[in-house]
Amino acid sequence: MEELEEYLIQNFDVSKNEIDNVLEKFQLIEIKKNEYLLRSGDICEYIYFVVSGCLRTFFYNSEGFDSTRYIAFENNFIGPLHSFIQQIPSNENISAVEQSKVLRISHRDFKEGMNSIPVIKDLYIQFLEKAYIMNYWRIETFLSLDAKERYVYLFNNNKLMIKRLPNKILASFIGIAPESLSRIKSKI
Amino acid sequence: MEELEEYLIQNFDVSKNEIDNVLEKFQLIEIKKNEYLLRSGDICEYIYFVVSGCLRTFFYNSEGFDSTRYIAFENNFIGPLHSFIQQIPSNENISAVEQSKVLRISHRDFKEGMNSIPVIKDLYIQFLEKAYIMNYWRIETFLSLDAKERYVYLFNNNKLMIKRLPNKILASFIGIAPESLSRIKSKI
DNA sequence: TAAAAACATTAACATTAGTTAATAAATTAA
DNA sequence: TTAATTTATTAACTAATGTTAATGTTTTTA
Numbered sequence: 416m417e418e419l420e421e422y423l424i425q426n427f428d429v430s431k432n433e434i435d436n437v438l439e440k441f442q443l444i445e446i447k448k449n450e451y452l453l454r455s456g457d458i459c460e461y462i463y464f465v466v467s468g469c470l471r472t473f474f475y476n477s478e479g480f481d482s483t484r485y486i487a488f489e490n491n492f493i494g495p496l497h498s499f500i501q502q503i504p505s506n507e508n509i510s511a512v513e514q515s516k517v518l519r520i521s522h523r524d525f526k527e528g529m530n531s532i533p534v535i536k537d538l539y540i541q542f543l544e545k546a547y548i549m550n551y552w553r554i555e556t557f558l559s560l561d562a563k564e565r566y567v568y569l570f571n572n573n574k575l576m577i578k579r580l581p582n583k584i585l586a587s588f589i590g591i592a593p594e595s596l597s598r599i600k601s602k603i
Numbered sequence: 604m605e606e607l608e609e610y611l612i613q614n615f616d617v618s619k620n621e622i623d624n625v626l627e628k629f630q631l632i633e634i635k636k637n638e639y640l641l642r643s644g645d646i647c648e649y650i651y652f653v654v655s656g657c658l659r660t661f662f663y664n665s666e667g668f669d670s671t672r673y674i675a676f677e678n679n680f681i682g683p684l685h686s687f688i689q690q691i692p693s694n695e696n697i698s699a700v701e702q703s704k705v706l707r708i709s710h711r712d713f714k715e716g717m718n719s720i721p722v723i724k725d726l727y728i729q730f731l732e733k734a735y736i737m738n739y740w741r742i743e744t745f746l747s748l749d750a751k752e753r754y755v756y757l758f759n760n761n762k763l764m765i766k767r768l769p770n771k772i773l774a775s776f777i778g779i780a781p782e783s784l785s786r787i788k789s790k791i
Numbered sequence: 792t793a794a795a796a797a798c799a800t801t802a803a804c805a806t807t808a809g810t811t812a813a814t815a816a817a818t819t820a821a
Numbered sequence: 822t823t824a825a826t827t828t829a830t831t832a833a834c835t836a837a838t839g840t841t842a843a844t845g846t847t848t849t850t851a
Contacts, residue, residue, distance in 0.1 A: 476747030484742055497736050536724065543731035548685050550738035554672055557745040558778045559664035561839095562808065582829060590746045595808055597830050750838065770799060783838055785800050 416441065418466045419518055422490055426541060429534045436532050440525075441518040446470075446511045453509040459498035461519040465489050468515025469579060472507045473587065483588040485549075486512070488575055492542050499525075512584060562591045563599045604629065606654045607706055610678055614729060617722045624720050628713075629706040634658075634699045641697040647686035649707040653677050656703025657767060660695045661775065671776040673737075674700070676763055680730050687713075700772060750779045751787045 416438050423434050441464065446452060453459055455474060463470065465487045472495055473483045484507060487493035498505035499522060520528075528535035556565050566589060570577055576585065586596040604626050611622050629652065634640060641647055643662060651658065653675045660683055661671045672695065675681035686693035687710060708716075716723035744753050754777060758765055764773065774784040 474743070474747070477752075482743070482746035484739075484746065495739075496732070497739060500732060536728075540724075540728060540731065543728065543735060544684070544688060547731060547734055547738070550735070550742060551672075551683075551685060554738060554741055554745070555662070555670070557742070558670035558672065558775075559662070564665075583827095587746075592809055593829070594810080594831085598808085598832095601830080771797090780839055781799070782801085782840080786802095786838085789800080 416443070416518065418490065419464050422464070423534070423538070427534055427537055433532060433534050437528065437534060437538075440528055441520050444517050444519055446515050446517065448511050448514050451508055451510045452517070453495070453505060453507070455506050455508050456504050458502050459495050459505045459509075459522075461521055462492055462494035462496075462499055462525065463487075463509070463517040463519050464492050466516040466518060468517075469512040470509055470515060470517065471512050471584065471588075472509050474507045480592075481587055482590065483584055486576060486580065486584075486588060488579070491545075496543075496546070512580065557590065562589065562595055563602075565589045565591075566596065566599050567603070604631070604706065606678065607652050610652070611722070611726070615722055615725055621720060621722050625716065625722060625726070628708050628716055630708075632705050632707055634703050634705065636699050636702050639696055639698045640705070641683070641693060641695070643694050643696050644692050646690050647683050647693045647697075647710075649709055650680055650682035650684075650687055650713065651675075651697070651705040651707050652680050654704040654706060656705075657700040658697055658703055658705065659700050659772065660697050662695045669775055670778065671772055674764060674768065674772075674776065676767070679733075684731075684734070700768065745778065750777065750783055751790075753777045753779075754784065754787050755791070 419441060420434055420438060423429055423437065429437075443466070444452075444463075446468075452461070452463065452470070467489055469489075470487050470493050471483050472485045472493060473481045476482050485493065493509065495505045495507045495509070497503070498507070502522060525535070525539075529539065556568055560568060566585075569585070569589070576588070580588070582596055583593050586593040589596065591599075607629060608622055608626060611617055611625065617625075631654070632640075632651075634656075640649070640651065640658070655677055657677075658675050658681050659671050660673045660681060661669045664670050673681065681697065683693045683695045683697070685691070686695070690710060713723070713727075717727065744756055748756060754773075757773070757777065764776070768776070770784055771781050774781040777784065779787075
């Protein structure tokens with residue numbers, strides 16, 4: 416749990432006591448590469464904090480290929496919020512890109528914490544703000560850049576993704592076919 | 604202000620007194636079609652609640668065309684959050700698609716309200732959650748749909764946009780050239 | 792209300808990205 | 822460690838979208 420504790424200390428003005436209250440609501444889970452934490456159609460019961468490894472959320476598009484909507488490396492939260500908040504079925508899957516350790520908090524504990532532990536509300540706000548900013552630049556790249564430019568953008572701004580994601584997932588995150596990504600890389 | 608009052612009553616468990624405290628932080632502004640509330644490069648000082656009309660946020664892409672990131676009709680908030688939160692220059696503009704009336708709250712009053720008026724925090728969370736869900740499906744359409752499918756998606760799910768936005772802005776929201784949108788419409 | 796400006800449509804052509812298929816390389820499992 | 826499986830690359834071809842330019846339509850302004 417030290418990773419989440421460290422994360423809280425770094426990001427919030429929070430007392431030792433409050434940290435303990437938060438931490439006790441989380442539970443450590445290990446997951447092997449390619450295993451699922453959530454399948455589309457199911458209700459998202461947990462939000463996850465990535466301690467080590469890498470997870471992604473993705474869905475299957477009309478042609479049956481998968482599209483990666485979000486990637487979380489260490490020290491980031493992941494979970495399809497609309498499903499979690501409203502407790503309705505998710506159209507996304509969560510799975511492990513690498514073998515990972517995650518801390519999960521249930522919807523029940525989260526709701527309870529939102530009322531009883533002030534820092535959880537702040538944590539949630541920060542999570543939403545981070546998601547907002549990530550989604551913001553994501554939409555911007557789709558609106559204004561072509562496939563090659565989107566790859567170059569990631570190359571310049573997100574070395575971690577370039578380094579740790581296989582071609583296939585990188586392509587599905589950029590929104591192009593893996594063959595197109597190969598072509599793009601060969602021409603740079 | 605009745606519109607915002609109504610909105611608060613509808614969406615939050617909030618007392619008359621609290622509503623008054625919130626409302627007094629807002630200021631009514633009128634804006635003519637095509638006028639700007641924010642220009643890229645400036646720091647976003649206000650978040651706006653649309654009372655009537657329609658606003659959009661957009662930026663200029665590398666070829667000098669504009670891309671529309673977000674559209675707000677009546678009873679929705681608008682503002683580039685990353686600029687507002689962090690008080691850093693925005694790369695987006697806000698302008699009026701139609702002649703509009705908006706209520707604005709300053710960053711200063713917002714920050715103050717976040718600490719002193721509980722419902723403002725909830726309002727902010729709901730704003731972030733709404734933005735999350737909107738951005739979520741937006742990214743999904745870019746990842747999994749081609750231009751024609753994105754138009755059809757809007758046609759089925761957002762009649763208001765189809766009805767009230769000119770072709771040019773609709774195309775810039777879908778991420779295609781206006782000529783392409785004309786072609787798509789003629790083939791449906 | 793007429794003229795000007797902005798916007799929308801259409802068509803021909805150019806470019807980008809998707810598709811298919813074959814092969815090579817890397818990873819996983821026996 | 823080898824065989825099997827998955828992933829990555831390449832090339833030829835196809836389909837979709839962008840670009841340019843001409844024309845028609847609508848909106849704005851004088």
